[in-house]
Amino acid sequence: MRLIGGFLGAVFGISVSFSQADTARLQFVFVGDIMQHGGQIAGAYNEKKDAYDYRDCFQFVKPAIQRGDISIANLEVTHAGKPYKGYPQFSAPPELSESLVDAGFNVIITANNHSCDGGSNGVVKTLDVLDRLGVKHTGTFRSKEERDKNYPLIVEKNGLKVAILNYTYGTNGLSVAKPLIINYIDSAVMFADFKKARDMKPDLIVCMLHWGTEYQSLPNAYQKNWEKFCYDQGADMVIGGHPHVLQPVEVKEVGGEKKLTAWSLGNFVSNQRDRYKDGGMILMAQVQKVNGKTTLGNTEHVFTWVYPRQEAVVKPFYILPEFPYSDYRPDFFDTDSKAKYDLFFADSRSLFEQHSKGTQEMNLGKDQIITGYYQKLLKGYYAQEYPVEVYKNAEIIEPGFKALMHKVLGADGQYHWVVGYFETESDVKKARVPEAFIAQPKCVFISPTSYKVIP
Incomplete structure (x- = not known):
């Protein structure tokens, strides 16, 4: 499937x-x-x-x-x-x-x-x-x-x-x-x-x-x-x-x-x-x-x-x-x-x-994985934010990396490329970053009404 x-x-x-x-x-x-x-x-x-x-x-x-x-x-x-x-x-x-x-x-x-x-x-x-x-x-x-x-x-x-x-x-x-x-x-x-x-x-x-x-x-x-x-x-x-x-x-x-x-x-x-x-x-x-x-x-x-x-x-x-x-x-x-x-x-x-x-x-709703995903959409979740250039060159940086990225419309009306639907800020910071990408991604919190960069 x-x-x-x-x-x-x-x-x-x-x-x-x-x-x-x-x-x-x-x-x-x-x-x-x-x-x-x-x-x-x-x-x-x-x-x-x-x-x-x-x-x-x-x-x-x-x-x-x-x-x-x-x-x-x-x-x-x-x-x-x-x-x-x-x-x-x-x-x-x-x-x-x-x-x-x-x-x-x-x-x-x-x-x-x-x-x-x-x-x-x-x-x-x-x-x-x-x-x-x-x-x-x-x-x-x-x-x-x-x-x-x-x-x-x-x-x-x-x-x-x-x-x-x-x-x-x-x-x-x-x-x-x-x-x-x-x-x-x-x-x-x-x-x-x-x-x-x-x-x-x-x-x-x-x-x-x-x-x-x-x-x-x-x-x-x-x-x-x-x-x-x-x-x-x-x-x-x-x-x-x-x-x-x-x-x-x-x-x-x-x-x-x-x-x-x-x-x-x-x-x-x-x-x-x-x-x-x-x-x-x-x-x-x-x-x-x-x-x-x-x-x-x-x-x-x-x-x-x-x-x-x-x-x-x-x-x-x-x-x-x-x-x-x-x-x-x-x-x-x-x-x-x-x-x-x-x-x-x-x-x-x-x-x-x-x-x-x-x-x-x-x-x-009885599928645990889907339930977890729904909860994050409703309550908000943490993710890694990458510059759009990373998305454009994702397959060069690491094959398959583009499949992990999704486009988010922030509450400010701007678009962002992010990876992950993480439970906590620490989960984001522990997540793997492609070796070819030198700069660290931002940690962000996304909810239906907000988009915040976490320092």
């Missing part, structure tokens, strides 16, 4: 490694719709640097995202450029996708009903941003030649080969001119794409569909018909988004094989604050390949609720798994927010108890 040693080492100042003996296991992580309404864009703006910052939005889900060998997010906005704007035609700052990659997502899907919000320019600029970040993506294309070359998207990890397809029911009546291509749900197109995928001899075919009726908690006939079509064509997983609320997850048997359907993963992050719309889930599915046969293993889910909270110079829209946050930061929730948080988890469990099959809820 990719809860990487670098990340855990940064948390606790220790070296962590995982056995690579079983190279035929693969962990998927799927999340729902990544939105950017006007309130989110305004909240992310750091006027001190005239920039946008989304990193803290994902800090509580980063450990779960990094559990995935393949972690997939639906980017339901464009990066069409300024002026940045929310609904009804989205153009989000590129820092949003930068933060998705920083959080651990390594596949971004782009075919959804907002793909054409920025016109042809928006489609191209979005792809340019994702290419600059070096993240794999699929669903929209600059040309037929580009699509022919890169679709289906093939991802190879841990000795398994995965074909990923992505389609949308429509684009809100908007369209873009050729040669640009948006993948629409279309039987003839999909029939040919699935054949091409099967001819590539992958171990697994995953189809990501943007479909369904908004704000409805159960799948409709349209979804069920297309799910059957995908399984008839050889899909192993059908993962859905668009309704902006959770719909059930089902592990089922099709043709004697276990398949996974997630009808809707809900809103992973958005500014929709009404009941049922203010959260989503992280879906984790493991597959294994034994004697040449690939099968679906454990499927787990984590419900997540979105919490807009003003902190120092920005207002993160925190994505929160269930955890006793107030035990470590008593003022974290106001009364109204806590009531909505509790209601979302109660509603989600009720829906899944009645309609989901084959998936188990995972409680991240």
